[in-house]
Amino acid sequence: MKVTVERAHLLKALNHVHRIVERRNTIPILSNVLLRAEGDDLRLKATDLDIDVAERVPAVISEPGATTVPAHMLYDIVRKLPDGSQVELATRPDGATIDLRSGRSKFSLQMLPESDFPDITAGVFTHKFDILASDLKRLVDRTQFAISTEETRYYLNGIYFHTVEVGGDLRFRAVATDGHRLAQAEFIAPHGAEGMPGVIVPRKTVGEIQKLVEDPEAQVTVELSDSKIRLSFGEVVLTSKLIDGTFPDYGRVIPQGNDKDLIVDRSEFAAAVDRVSTISSERGRAVKLTVGDGRLTLSVTNPDSGSATEELGVEYESEPLDIGFNSRYLLEIAGQLETDTAIFRLADPGSPTLIQDRGRDNALYVLMPMRV
Amino acid sequence: MRALSSQTDRRTSLFRCPACGSPRIVSHPELMDLTVAHVDCDAFYASVEKRDNPQLRDRPVIVGGGGRRGVVSTACYIARIRGVKSAMPMYKALDACPDAVVISPNMAKYSAVGRDIRRLMLELTPLVEPISIDEAFLDLSGTEMLHGAAPALTLARLAAKVETEIGITLSVGLGANKFLAKIASDLDKPRGYAVIGAREARDFLADKSVSLIWGVGKALQSQLAANGITRIGQLQGMDETDLMKRYGAMGKRLAKLSIGEDVRRVSPDRETKSVSAETTFETDIGDLGTLDPILRRLSETVSARLKTAGIGGHTVVLKLKTPDFKTITRNRQLNDPTRLADRIWRTGHQMLSKELEGKRFRLIGIGVTDLCDADLCDPPDLVDEVAAKWAKAESAMDKLRGKFGKDAVNVGMLMKHDRPKT
DSSP, X not given: OEEEEEHHHHHHHHHHHGGGSOSSOXXXXXXXXXXXXXXXXXXXXXXXXXXXXXXXXXXXXXXXXXXEEEHHHHHHHHHHSOTTOEEEEEEOTTSSXXXXXXXXXXXXXXXXXXXXXXXXXXXXXXXXXXXXXXXHHHHHHHHGGGOOOOGGGGGGSEEEEEEEEETTEEEEEEEEEOSSEEEEEEEEOOTTOTTOOOEEEEHHHHHHHHHHOOOTTSEEEEEEOSSEEEXXXXXXXXXXXXXXXXXXXXXXXXXSOOOEEEEEEHHHHHHHHHHHGGGSOSSOOEEEEEEXXXXXXXXXXXXXXXXXXXXXXXXXXXXXXEEEEEHHHHHHHHHHOOSSEEEEEEOOTTSOEEEEETTOOSEEEEEOOBOO | OOEEEOOOOOOOOSSOXXXXXXXXXXXXXXXXXXXXXXXXXXXXXXXXXXXXXXXXXXXXXXXXXXXXXXXXXXXXXXXXXXXXXXXOBHHHHHHHOTTOEEEOOOHHHHHHHHHHHHHHHHHXXXXXXXXXXXXXXXXXXXXXXXXXXXXXXXXXXXXXXXXXXXXXXXXXXXXXXXXXHHHHHHHTOSSOEEXXXXXXXXXXXXXXXXXXXXXXXXXXXXXXXXXXXXXXXXXXXXXHXXXXXXXXXHHHHHHHHHTTOOOOOOOSSOOOOXXXXXXXXXXXXXXXXXXXXXXXXXXXXXXXXXXXXXXXXXXXXEEEEOTTOOEEEEEEEEEEEEOOHHHHHHHHHHHHHHHHTTOOEEEEEEEEEEEEEGGGSSOOOSSOHHHHHHHHXXXXXXXXXXXXXXXXXXXXXXXXXXXXXX
């Protein structure tokens, strides 16, 4: 294989694919990136056996071929090369070494045979549709924070994408929960999504999707099978295994009958929660919300450090109520809301609370209270 | 110089108590001013056994696990003279003292005796800080009017009362602070009464080994030795900030304690750091089917203790000991703190399953650390209904046990385990 590439092109592609590669690997080939020179492209590909990211870049090919080289090392080398330079990659006849030349720099890297490189992308994808990158990103951004890290409940370690009919419209919906809070976001389902299976996309894949959305106006092609998802962002293609499990019937935990509406100014509320929670310990301390008579008092008591209270003017017309929430969860949800006014639909101090932007129903959050 | 006599012994001696005639006289310039004491029962388990069986009085008695795997919990003073020590493997102890009477520990009895002694202590002051079943710190400051006597005398009366009412001897260390009191209680054991005042502390400590300082374990001792420090006296001359630079927070402690200064108060509610239970097997066990019910039982013990104390823990710790006495510990941090036997056991079970792989163990233990208020434990979960059901079932079981006793209701795996083989 002998190929010449623009440093900028190579760097951009490596930047996308090298992130998949784990820093420590027990299987040596997984530390490598696959390079394949074919036609007018150099194709790059990396995998961790759960996710596969592939990208092609324009290149001048003197001799087609393929090999694998250490991904992080190649990325670091290319990163340090000067702007605007050309990179030449040439394998030696011994089949064990590749030479990288750029300007006056020369590197020799050890290779591993391309035939050993695992391919997880095979399979038949039954559903295919296009969605706007910004729509996809919004779903992921709104729900990602609620993904569980609990290994024992592996089926919660991702975002559940599925379609659901709401008032005659088919919606494409994302849901994530860790048992303490639940986040749901949706938009009108794109053509082709009808009948798609519900899929749980793992946390790491979700993180990669967020990074791969570079142009919000672009279309992302989504392909699905029962066990895999493939997303094409232009020249970059991400294929990921799905979590093999059943997502819980989350619909039952979304409160329907909560009748006490608390309406707050979102940024004012978030800032106040942030202030009073300063004195709570690093985890688990509750912020107590005392509501009644157009007033909300936030308070935190930490026996080790002290206490804090803050009062806010709110809209609230139901009977007074005391309810506690984890301050971090409150802040995270406040950070997801998109408008200036948030509505808390409360029932009682022991039941889940529904939080939404006022006047919008394309995202909702459910939060379990804490004992206070 | 004022003096007191603590006993009622009336043998002849040149130095006698002018009041009662006892030859055991404690005198000390600060005697009537000191208020902090460390009280420690002498060879506690063995003493209880001797009390209950007078025939054992003049024989060496070892309380400890029976069988060849056992270790010595407590040896009476006769056995100690022959070289038996606490925590010694039983076979070694019997090599040293072949005619010893070995008694399996009866913890229920010892705790009952321990509680009786604690009750007598609490009659003297609310400031009793238990360290274990048979020792405690007491702060008697401000009790002079109540008892009509200085703390030194009140403590002597306590020792006499415990001896006559409970039939156990104890040793009293009276000092200017906890550190000195603790050292003092060891000076005159058994049936001792020793005093270390503030003024003599510096000289008293100077030639002692640094290992006497609370918090100086093997590691720090060898670190100090590497820096040429073996005696407390060497620390006395050193600058506190230098010591802190070298040994961190411990440096400050070294500086203060080396000159006999200790600001720790006697506090009745000592902070618990972890709650655990463990058991040693008669023969090594390597299969999950046998270990699991044992782990379940231990988890229930831990859970019961957590519930009684109104706390829970964030991290579950599994402890295993291999046949060659290597201790393996595994931790898992839970998403939410727990106090439930079921959750503790499930977490322990998962860790245990990973460790087995054909290995055998002589001991298993489970516990929780990273403790917190019960309020924060086991919050309701949005999607896990099974957990909520288990939590409910467990609280129902706790209620039944509260009413009808510990074994009123059990999980099935334990019943299978307990059923006699036919």
